[in-house]
Amino acid sequence: MRIMSRASACLLLGLMAWETCAAAGLSALRDITDQRGGLDDRRFAALVDRVYADLKASGADGVGREPSASFEAAYLALFYSPKSAHLEDLQRAFAGLESQGAPTDAQIENLHVSLVRMRRFDAADALAARHPEAGLEPLPGRSPVTELPPGQRLAWRVEAGTDSQRLQAVGLPAPSDGILVSSHPHCGPSQRAAEAIAADPQLAALFARHATLLVHQAGRFAAAEEGAWRPGGVTLPLNWVHREADWPEVDSWATPVFYFLRDGQVVATVSGWSKEGQREALLAAADQAGLIPE
Template sequence: MALAACLFLALESNNTSAKDSLSPIEQYFGQLNDASYDDIGLSYREKAGSIRRIYDESISADQHAEKLASISDHDLKLLYESAHLAAFYTHDQKYLADMQLDLAELVRRGLDSDNNYVDLYATLVSQRKFDDARLLGKQHPAQTFKPLPSYQDLTESTENGPSVLTLSEGQHGLEMNRTTVDLTSPTTQIVVISHPLCGPSSRAMHDIQSDPALSKAFISHARWITPQDGNANFDVLARWNNQNPAFPMSPAYRQDDWPMIDIWATPTFYFLQNGKVVKTVSGWSGQDSRHELEQGLRQIGLLPLKP
């Protein structure tokens, strides 16, 4: 999203007149960009909803081929960035479709850039359109896209609810399977939002591992989940899982399928009873966080209550 911010900063620096001198698309993009940085007191769904509302009310009307043909080059680039921003925060396929529509017009004008394809590839991966991402890679071999593992959906078509991408080594390399998660099972009473590249997540895991009571509970009852994103760090996840087999991480297939999770910042610990969250612990600060985890384990019956 850094490119989007840079575009808007450049836009502001080149326009010294009043804000009303900006085109409507420039103003709407500014509103979207501001909303993307508004984290104060907002859950994941609230922030996504705010971005969706601004986009749908202000930008969607311009996302039609006949309108794009007559729009300025500058505004066309901002429309693409707006669709990318909306897709990034909402994971909604309709914004991916707008990205593809805008990119087609950028290509027609000879204005497409490497960053456009990098953003599109990441969006396809984040929305779990792995075949389309592979096709994009074949169409643009000069781009250094991260290769994707082979993929198979092992869920039933009628199944709803949380699911993850489990990673394993197969005969032909890394394999990725979509599997469901039963949050009412005794083996999933703790959900940890984490990531191998997150320093606090790594420190939390090592502190938990070094504490016999915490380690026993987390090994038997925790599910470590990474947020839905388009970074394609599946090799990093596989390496983490090989090095930490007691604490394997799996990417969430789709965040919206986890309605009980409203904070996807890492690390965040959710303690569940019968699939419902009874305690949440965010961040990691060493001993204080350990005490909070112990409290959560007592609430769900995995540690005895203090006398």
């Protein structure tokens, strides 16, 4: 029987104790997506946290003792569940690798991506300076983060300057009535959705008035000109969220997903973009949210 078959039965069917799952070792964490099933992002992150905690407690495959195994486990946990505790584990393991003089370029890049994802920009810059041999892509300059007004949520926008790009901190109000769109500049369906919406006068007007584009807590930023939507002559910029946890309305950071809100509550969700588009589904959801004028 394959290791992940044991882990799958344990995690999803409750046929074994969690401690037995941990005994499956690092491979259970490597293949954790096999266990996702219908779990949304938050429930799946909780599953990852539990498997990772059990793996650390069991010490299987050297996790918690050997820097390389500990680094891989922490990186996987952070990839699926962006929590500061996982990043701290990752940094400790990397310090162990550095003390051995042994970090690979891939490990250096994985730590850099993780630091950016957790918005530890200064630490990412310091890592790049410490390991120039890895050829890490430098981060854009960035604005200072000032205290936001109550109720606003921190996000980042990539803005083009005269000869460089810049990360600009912005405060976004907590959504009330409107549309939150989980998108990404390198997602083909997201770009097809943007083009179809811009070409449809009714949808273009709807999104120009009500849509806010969000990008998950990503470890890389795309160029300023990538990914913006332009419905109805209005440019909707991408907002790279500072923390996914700041957006409880979004239960899946797949792309594209459209969340329609009324009085701050999600009343309808439209997921994906088929070849035929989602026009009728979007209009029905907008009507349910009270966004279509009578």
